[in-house]
Amino acid sequence: MTITANWSYPTSIKFGAGRIKELADHCKALGIKNPLLITDRGLAPMPITQNALAILDAAGLGRALFADVDSNPTDVNLDAGVKAFKSGGHDGVIAFGGGSGLDLGKCVAFMAGQSRPVWDFEDVGDWWTRASVDGIAPIIAVPTTAGTGSEVGRASVITNSETHTKKVIFHPKFLPAITICDPELTVGMPKVITAGTGMDAFAHCLEAYCSPFYHPMSAGIALEGLRLVKDYLPRAYKDGTDIEARAHMMSAAAMGAVAFQKGLGAIHSLSHPVGAIYNTHHGMTNAVVMPPVLRFNRPAIEGKIGMAAAYLGISGGFNGFYDYVLQLRADLGVPDRLSALGVGTDRIDEMAAMAIVDPTAGGNPVELTLDAAKSLFRDCI
DSSP: OOOEEEEOSSSEEEEETTGGGGHHHHHHHTTOSSEEEEOOTTTTTSHHHHHHHHHHHHTTSOOOEEOOOOSSOBHHHHHHHHHHHHHTTOOEEEEEESHHHHHHHHHHHHHTTOSSOGGGGBSSTTGGGGSOOTTOOOEEEEESSSSOOGGGOSEEEEEETTTTEEEEEEOGGGSOSEEEEOGGGGTTOOHHHHHHHHHHHHHHHHHHHHOOSOOHHHHHHHHHHHHHHHHHHHHHHHOTTOHHHHHHHHHHHHHHHHHGGGOOOHHHHHHHHHHHHHOOOHHHHHHHHHHHHHHHHHHHHHHHHHHHHHHHTOOSHHHHHHHHHHHHHHHTTOOSSGGGGTOOSTTHHHHHHHHHHSTTGGGOSSOOOHHHHHHHHHHHO
């Protein structure tokens, strides 16, 4: 099956196998003459990254690379990226990779035009209006995993290296001008990354669907995103070269990020402090905490989950859906407890305090109190 499309929702998306070849053309269309490709350390030497740089170089656009990016990007990474952008005289960013490369790349393009500290643009109220828009560089996003959906998002998650808290930095201009979704770039993902990023997409769709806020378009997108993950994540995990499965998972990842405009919830509220303190993989952390959060939210979401289960072809309503999640996790090698990811019980109070003020907490269907967060962490660890 061949999947090729041009989408303009929520931005211009160039979707299809082999479309990385268009990278230089899209730079030129945006007026970018000296791009900086930003990715993480692990991805920098990989063939897909070097091929992208070669495409730019062949078109006379250089092969500038910044890869000092942690798996959970920090303000230290951001400062170094902005310095590299400015010292190299760059006029655009290619955010390349998984969530870390995409988030850091977008934030570098944004902060290159700002004089205020990045924390002044946290996703709180109308703080984004503080930004100067004139110096924000154009962004092309190229995802190489199928999970975060940052390639179609208006925010980046940056860890404060001093407080070890994750902050959501928001501005409408974070939305890439062009996104290239080429499923061939995801073929080389290891099984553990396929599982973790795929479960991240699933968590985005699930929490967006369950969020109590009114956004029926996002709810519909979330529901179909859940179906794509259900049908194609096991296939992508089993056979990493299954290009059809890889393509549908790229769609599900982007759909999850579009959907969570409706809201997220306690899965992410718990996951963010864990990732900030223990540097765990975000998607895998989401997968581990998912069942306790489903149980916690059951009184408010049982009917919704029953409808979703019916659409997904899962019998048994909420119980059937819950059992499906447990089986999916087992099939993908997801640990049952956070202790398997190196998380201890000694910092539960600290993580709970962080969880209840995380911006995602407000979208949880059941109020996430301090006591509830502590109890959930005990269940998860």
